[in-house]
Amino acid sequence: MVGIVIVSHSEQIAEGIKTLAGQMAGANQKIIAAGGMTDGSIGTDAIRISEAVAAADSGDGVLVLVDLGSAIISTETAFELIEPEVAARVVIADAPIVEGAISAAVQASIGATLAEVKAAAEMAKAMQKL
Amino acid sequence: MSKTLFGMIQALQETISSQEAFLTELDGAIGDADHGINMNRGFEAVITKFTEEDTDIGASLKKLGMTLLSTVGGASGPLYGTAFMRAGAEAQGKETLTLEEAEVMLAAAIKGIQDRGKAVKGEKTMLDAMMPAQDALKQAVAEGLSVVEGLEKACAAANEGIEFTKTIRATKGRASYLGDRSIGHQDPGATSFTLMLETATKYLKA
Ligand SMILES: Nc1ncnc2c1ncn2[C@@H]1O[C@H](COP(=O)(O)OP(=O)(O)OP(=O)(O)O)[C@@H](O)[C@H]1O
Ligand SMILES: [Mg+2]
Numbered sequence: 001m002v003g004i005v006i007v008s009h010s011e012q013i014a015e016g017i018k019t020l021a022g023q024m025a026g027a028n029q030k031i032i033a034a035g036g037m038t039d040g041s042i043g044t045d046a047i048r049i050s051e052a053v054a055a056a057d058s059g060d061g062v063l064v065l066v067d068l069g070s071a072i073i074s075t076e077t078a079f080e081l082i083e084p085e086v087a088a089r090v091v092i093a094d095a096p097i098v099e100g101a102i103s104a105a106v107q108a109s110i111g112a113t114l115a116e117v118k119a120a121a122e123m124a125k126a127m128q129k130l
Numbered sequence: 131m132s133k134t135l136f137g138m139i140q141a142l143q144e145t146i147s148s149q150e151a152f153l154t155e156l157d158g159a160i161g162d163a164d165h166g167i168n169m170n171r172g173f174e175a176v177i178t179k180f181t182e183e184d185t186d187i188g189a190s191l192k193k194l195g196m197t198l199l200s201t202v203g204g205a206s207g208p209l210y211g212t213a214f215m216r217a218g219a220e221a222q223g224k225e226t227l228t229l230e231e232a233e234v235m236l237a238a239a240i241k242g243i244q245d246r247g248k249a250v251k252g253e254k255t256m257l258d259a260m261m262p263a264q265d266a267l268k269q270a271v272a273e274g275l276s277v278v279e280g281l282e283k284a285c286a287a288a289n290e291g292i293e294f295t296k297t298i299r300a301t302k303g304r305a306s307y308l309g310d311r312s313i314g315h316q317d318p319g320a321t322s323f324t325l326m327l328e329t330a331t332k333y334l335k336a
Contacts, residue, residue, distance in 0.1 A: 070203070
């Protein structure tokens with residue numbers, strides 16, 4: 001099953017999205033929150049993200065949802081810190097973090113491939129709200 | 131006073147600490163007012179991980195970079211973190227450096243920042259101080275200058291780079307949200323790089 005990692009500057013945002021998406025996807029879906037810094041500050045931490053990716057991976061790959069700015073730079077840095085074998089099956093979604101995470105988690109929970117989960121997340125970008 | 135790597139790292143930490151408010155104020159004008167706070171949090175963590183026993187420049191810069199990755203928090207964390215790690219990779223097992231080696235390390239640091247942040251010269255980032263500094267070092271190597279002379283030229287070039295950042299619009303990072311309103315302000319990252327370079331130069335000169 002494809003794992004999901006939520007990277008936000010804020011620990012509460014990442015945890016909140018994890019709860020929200022988990023409610024739709026069910027308890028078996030791996031969703032790991034990697035928000036904020038270990039001391040509670042706002043920010044992104046490449047090492048925390050690399051650990052989250054390792055925890056989310058069960059062999060079928062991991063999709064990472066990011067908020068903005070350094071979330072992307074720290075996530076790409078994290079990819080360099082994990083085993084190349086795992087890094088080869090981890091991708092960042094170009095998607096809004098809340099809607100993208102929900103779509104991705106639902107898709108992953110039904111056993112979709114990494115490419116399908118990524119496409120589901122990215123479709124959320126075009127979703128009209130009104 | 132004998133000069134050590136630990137002494138230099140302490141000097142860097144003292145500079146970042148004393149300039150924390152200034153760097154944060156610069157970031158307040160065009161960003162989210164955290165660059166000084168971020169850098170200071172990073173160097174406060176760094177200083178706890180070093181002692182006089184740390185003499186291998188390569189291994190030390192790698193450790194320094196890894197620490198910044200997980201403690202700075204903003205874009206400057208993975209960018210400086212990668213920069214120090216890439217520079218360290220060029221100095222494995224070395225306890226002293228020539229000017230030429232320093233230039234190679236700065237070039238590797240710049241490449242690391244570009245790999246990560248995908249910025250080029252003229253986007254109002256730390257690169258606008260780092261790239262002129264590297265050019266100056268290259269020229270100093272060609273002219274056969276001493277390490278301190280070469281670094282002084284690099285400091286002058288980096289300061290000109292800061293002045294240049296005042297004249298341009300930011301197209302990378304938080305400041306890019308401001309568009310033309312970023313013109314007239316100097317870039318916080320270009321400033322922190324220049325402060326670190328000046329500190330290292332003064333430390334070696336003293
Ligand atoms: N893509 C980039 N390439 C090179 N330097 C960059 C890039 N983005 C930002 N910077 C540098 O980082 C500095 C800002 O660092 P700071 O620690 O304040 O991070 P931040 O922008 O607040 O991060 P975040 O994206 O988490 O909000 C800028 O002044 C600039 O020099
Ligand atoms: Mg900032």
